[in-house]
Amino acid sequence: MGLFNNIKILVGDKNTTSQAANSNLPTQSTPQKKVLIVEDEELLANALALKFTHEGYDVLKAPNGQVGLDMTTANKPNIILLDLMMPVMDGKIMLHKLREMPEFKTLPVIVLTNAGDADNMRETQFYDNASAFLIKSNVNPDQIVETAKKYIV
């Protein structure tokens, strides 16, 4: 069952494969795009940081939603990878606060969680315009990078 989950969970775009082909183009020549990883689990945050750095992105890390918000306003990342269950300020609140700021209304945010409840999905995707909603244990870092590349502006 689980192997198929990966395919269907990508949201809103069917051109995964063609986009993935483009991802092999060198990114070093253009100004580096910034990825903000908001995740309290260090092991997971580090894995993503390694992966995105390896792909040529500038990586910023925040251990909770509050730091995430501060870093967003200070550094203006091109995309945010957002965990939901975190101390201090959880991901849902951070996303909501972010959307209240005109500057970040359309900033791509990929929700990355293990709590795939209907409420979480609805609130983040429909109300607060998250670009995608991924279950951590059902995707690998390559698929996360691939998904992120589709939304990076």
Added chain:
Amino acid sequence: MLLSFVKKMFANTHSSKQSEETSDHANSTHPLAQLEETPISSSLQEKLRYESLLANIGEGLVVTDKSGHIITFNKAAVSILGWSEQEAIGRALSEIIDIEYNNQPETGGAKSHTLYFIRKDKTKFPVATTVTSYVQGTNILGTITLFRDITNEQNIDRMKNEFISLASHQLRTPLAAIKWYTSMLIKGDAGSLSSEQLKYMESVNTSTERMIDLVNSLLNISRIESGRIIVEPAAIEVKKFIEEIVDEVKIRYADKKQQINLTIPDNFPHVTFDPRLIRQVYVNLLTNAAKYTPEKGNINVKISQKDTDMISEVSDNGYGIPENEQNKMFEKFYRGTNILTQPSDGTGLGLYFIKSIIELSQGKIWYKSKVNEGTTFWFSLPLAGTPAKKGAVILDN
């Protein structure tokens, strides 16, 4: 046997006022103790014995006559409902027991269609009941209601579901870490691996995926069992929908070189069901067929219409299910004893899971299976469509 039991009970409680008083009196001193002390006729002895039996039954017992008035109200009923026997006898059943159905619980893990009784003090509690009528010839003489408070069972059930759900969420984080780092090692992100190292990492990866599958299945089952699953039907183009699933399974099991054929009329109508849920049914039936059919076997999917139903048939010429185990095959964790020796990665949760989904979608599932000849599953879905159901959870597709 029940009938004669009830008749005696009926005769006893329906006698004169005086005998009612004696029966009250008998309740206060123990009737069985009384039997030993006083010489009485054997028929009276029998009556008292039954009376004592009924009074001391652990479950609540309320018997009415045919006009619906209570004629027996046992000790357990008194303690559960809070009405005394004197208050209850002679009154209409509906005056004493107020009921309430809860079809769509908003929160918590309560199952749908829970029946509640209301106590004298207006508090309510969930009950399990058996209601039967008792007859003499063709005459209905009244009803017998047996009930018990199932608050504890419900709490335990809820705690079990919460535990599974919590454990599954907590398990997913370390599993994700194992999966991610394994995938990065295999990809060569930390330097290229020797072919031996790569082989070991592939084994780690396979086991991790199995564990993730198991956790996902447990989580999905706890969601189904919670009764809080959302059913969101949409009109589905059946042919395209099933073709996509068949293609996925073909790719996943390509190394088994099996033939997977789909037969469906070109003009098959759109059918309304929840694609997220029904997808799981096809995926499970097809992966079961692929897993439990040897290499180069045949798997056939056939979609047809019968009366008011859409019928899906998934058949294989695989290992089959032993006849003496077939009554257990929809039970949680059941796995055929004949396939335990085969190299496959089943969890024993698939059939249980899809049966729940099909029933939730107002369909039925049935099968035919013979060891070493194969298995055929059929399931129906109403052509008129599955009704939507509100809830709080969905499956992670």
